[in-house]
Structures are given as C-alpha cells and as structure tokens.
Amino acid sequence: MAYESAGEAWQDLLLIMSGEEGVTSTESELLVHGTVFAFREGDDIVVEVPAARASDLKARGVASKFSVDGHTSRDWVRVSDLQLWPELAREAHEFVGEPAVGGES
Structure with a gap:
C-alpha cells in the first residue's frame, strides 16, 4: 500500500499489529508483553532489531542511527521509508517478543 503520510502509515501499522499475540x-508506541519494540518519532519509525540487522540496514542506507541523549543505540534504528514500516515492525516484534534463550536452564 502506498501511504500519503506518516500518520496514515502509523494508523495502518497499528491496525496490522493489533492482531498479533x-x-x-499507545498513540506513538507498539509494545509486546509490555516492552516497546517500535515507536513513531516525527515522520519516522524507530524499531529495535538485532545489532547485525541494524548495522546492515544502516550500511545499505535503509535506516539511520538512533540516539538518545547523545548515546547511539546499536539495536535501535530510525526508518523514514513508510513502505518498510510493516516489515521492520514485524521483525522488531519477533526480536523483542521472543523468549530469552536459556531461560529454563
């Protein structure tokens, strides 16, 4: 779907992700089991993905670094291409929502 604005893309993304377990x-965040995995900041989406995936996205110019108070996160990236929001939100949901490895040992 071609989006006209970030607001339209965000509303569609909220609808898409609402069916996921x-x-x-919130108005600006997507959470899985209470943990934020994506949020809207201005006309961009910021998602948490594995560090290797974040590096790949930045190297290819698909995403840019995300910083908070001058500290750059290696897992969080900023994406402006509205068409990529659903794909990257799903990746972030899977990454953040998966159970920790070795949690039963």
Missing part, C-alpha cells in the same frame, strides 16, 4: 499500543 501480546501486542498493545
């Missing part, structure tokens, strides 16, 4: 949302 454990997903809740």
Whole structure:
C-alpha cells in the first residue's frame, strides 16, 4: 500500500499489529508483553532489531542511527521509508517478543 503520510502509515501499522499475540499500543508506541519494540518519532519509525540487522540496514542506507541523549543505540534504528514500516515492525516484534534463550536452564 502506498501511504500519503506518516500518520496514515502509523494508523495502518497499528491496525496490522493489533492482531498479533501480546501486542498493545499507545498513540506513538507498539509494545509486546509490555516492552516497546517500535515507536513513531516525527515522520519516522524507530524499531529495535538485532545489532547485525541494524548495522546492515544502516550500511545499505535503509535506516539511520538512533540516539538518545547523545548515546547511539546499536539495536535501535530510525526508518523514514513508510513502505518498510510493516516489515521492520514485524521483525522488531519477533526480536523483542521472543523468549530469552536459556531461560529454563
């Protein structure tokens, strides 16, 4: 779907992700089991993905670094291409929502 604005893309993304297990949302955040995995900041989406995936997205110019108070996160990236938001939100949901490895040992 071609989006006209970030607001339209965000509303569609909220609708898409609302059917996923454990997903809740606020006006600007998507959470899985209470943990944020994506949020809207201005006309961009910021998602948490594995560090290797974040590096790949930045190297290819698909995403840019995300910083908070001058500290750059290696897992969080900023994406402006509205068409990529659903794909990257799904990746972030899977990454953040998966159970920790070795949690039963």
